[in-house]
Amino acid sequence: MANDPIHQFQISKFFSLELGGVDFGFTNSSLFMAATVATVAGFLILATSRRGLVPNRVQSIAEMSYEFIAQTLRNTAGSEGMKFFPFVFSLFAFVLVGNMLGMFPYFFTITSHIIVTFALSMLVISVVIIYGFMKNGVKFLKLFVPSVPAWLLPLLIPIEIISFVARPLSLSIRLFANMLAGHITLKVFAGFVVTLSAFGFTGWAGAVLPFLLTVALTALEFLVAFLQAYVFATLTCIYLHDALHPGH
Amino acid sequence: MSDDEKQTGRVAGDTGANEAELAERFRRLEEKLASGGHGAGDGLGSGERSKPSAIGQAFRLSSELVAGVAVGFGMGWGIDKTFDTTPWGMIVFLFLGFAAGVLNLLRATGQAGGGAATPNSGDEG
Numbered sequence: 001m002a003n004d005p006i007h008q009f010q011i012s013k014f015f016s017l018e019l020g021g022v023d024f025g026f027t028n029s030s031l032f033m034a035a036t037v038a039t040v041a042g043f044l045i046l047a048t049s050r051r052g053l054v055p056n057r058v059q060s061i062a063e064m065s066y067e068f069i070a071q072t073l074r075n076t077a078g079s080e081g082m083k084f085f086p087f088v089f090s091l092f093a094f095v096l097v098g099n100m101l102g103m104f105p106y107f108f109t110i111t112s113h114i115i116v117t118f119a120l121s122m123l124v125i126s127v128v129i130i131y132g133f134m135k136n137g138v139k140f141l142k143l144f145v146p147s148v149p150a151w152l153l154p155l156l157i158p159i160e161i162i163s164f165v166a167r168p169l170s171l172s173i174r175l176f177a178n179m180l181a182g183h184i185t186l187k188v189f190a191g192f193v194v195t196l197s198a199f200g201f202t203g204w205a206g207a208v209l210p211f212l213l214t215v216a217l218t219a220l221e222f223l224v225a226f227l228q229a230y231v232f233a234t235l236t237c238i239y240l241h242d243a244l245h246p247g248h
Numbered sequence: 249m250s251d252d253e254k255q256t257g258r259v260a261g262d263t264g265a266n267e268a269e270l271a272e273r274f275r276r277l278e279e280k281l282a283s284g285g286h287g288a289g290d291g292l293g294s295g296e297r298s299k300p301s302a303i304g305q306a307f308r309l310s311s312e313l314v315a316g317v318a319v320g321f322g323m324g325w326g327i328d329k330t331f332d333t334t335p336w337g338m339i340v341f342l343f344l345g346f347a348a349g350v351l352n353l354l355r356a357t358g359q360a361g362g363g364a365a366t367p368n369s370g371d372e373g
Contacts, residue, residue: 079274083267162319162341162348163355170315170352174308231308 005187009112009180029116032108036101040093065093069233076237077244084240087127091120092233099179099225103218111228112179114172121171124236132243143246171235175228182221189214312356313349320345 016025047062055063069089073081095111102109110116132140144160145153192210196203324341328334 079278080271082274083270158341158344159348159351162323162345163316163352165323166312166315166319166345166348166352169319170311173315174311177311235308 005184005191008108008183008187011113028108029110029113032098032101032110033116036094036098036110039097039101044093065089072230072234073237073240076234077241080244081237081240084127084237088233088236088240091124091236092229095120095175095232096226096229099229100222102179102183103222103225109179109183111175112183114176117172117176118168120175120232121168124171124239125168128239128243131240132246135243136246140243140246143242167235167239171232175232178224178228182217182224186214186217186221189217309353309356312352316347316349316352317342317345320348 011027011029013025013027014031016023018024043058044062047058050056050059052059066089069092070082070085073085073088077084098110101107102112129140132143136142144157144164146156146160148156189210193207193214196207196210199206320341320343321338323345324338327337327341331337
């Protein structure tokens with residue numbers, strides 16, 4: 001069905017690969033994840049192949065993205081956080097390129113599935129928890145103890161814990177919901193154009209409005225695709241800041 | 249000048265350094281950046297960045313509250329299931345979850361201190 005706005009999120013399996021009772025089948029989602037990684041790696045290898053003192057265009061894009069993430073990381077997590085730079089940069093690049101590849105017609109958007117974004121955010125929060133305990137030991141638990149009078153603590157500690165547990169959830173929901181809603185909206189409005197144009201001249205005239213909206217929404221979607229990758233990276237930095245300085 | 253820049257580039261690109269050495273290098277680089285007067289404003293102009301981050305904030309807030317309530321719901325449901333306390337766990341934890349959602353919301357906008365989820369507070373405190 002060309003007009004089904006949900007159809008684009010369908011997972012189709014290319015081949016199955018049964019290993020120990022678990023199916024590691026290769027799906028279109030896996031294909032686009034591999035394509036995302038290949039695009040990022042290929043681009044960065046190309047950009048750094050000719051390390052000119054005066055960067056050419058490709059190199060300058062790579063340098064700008066480095067600067068961009070390094071600046072964000074330094075501002076939110078402090079310069080100690082720079083040891084997480086490879087992690088944050090990989091996440092940012094993966095989400096950004098995954099979102100951008102999804103903007104091609106007929107391409108699959110990996111970040112429109114909550115399992116993908118949830119896995120990414122669980123990775124982030126695991127790094128925060130493991131590194132937090134490694135670096136601070138038990139003092140990491142001070143994160144859950146706000147500086148308030150002691151009689152308020154029984155109420156506030158559960159709230160702090162829930163607020164911490166909510167983080168990976170809100171991180172994954174935000175990315176997934178934005179991509180899903182954006183792509184559905186785009187598809188619905190583009191579908192209006194096709195449907196209306198079947199009704200002769202009046203339909204053609206009426207189709208101008210959804211057509212203009214589709215153009216505007218496409219631009220908005222590109223903005224959202226970048227923005228969500230940026231937000232994901234920023235929040236990762238903020239959570240890493242907690243791992244570095246609990247108690248605050 | 250040209251030597252300096254080459255060195256800076258190599259410092260940024262090297263990955264196989266141990267942590268102490270890395271920290272030392274960053275400290276030196278920071279000094280160099282501070283004295284050289286370039287760095288912060290380069291690359292992306294500040295005006296270019298302030299706009300996306302404002303919209304980014306708006307996108308961010310929408311899911312904070314929902315996630316808090318959802319986690320409260322999940323925890324309440326789990327506690328009811330394990331300790332057979334229906335419906336008290338759900339009632340208590342839904343309220344706690346709502347409070348946590350509001351707390352996250354206020355932290356995201358920088359209106360509540362305490363925890364570290366305040367992006368604008370930086371390193372101080």
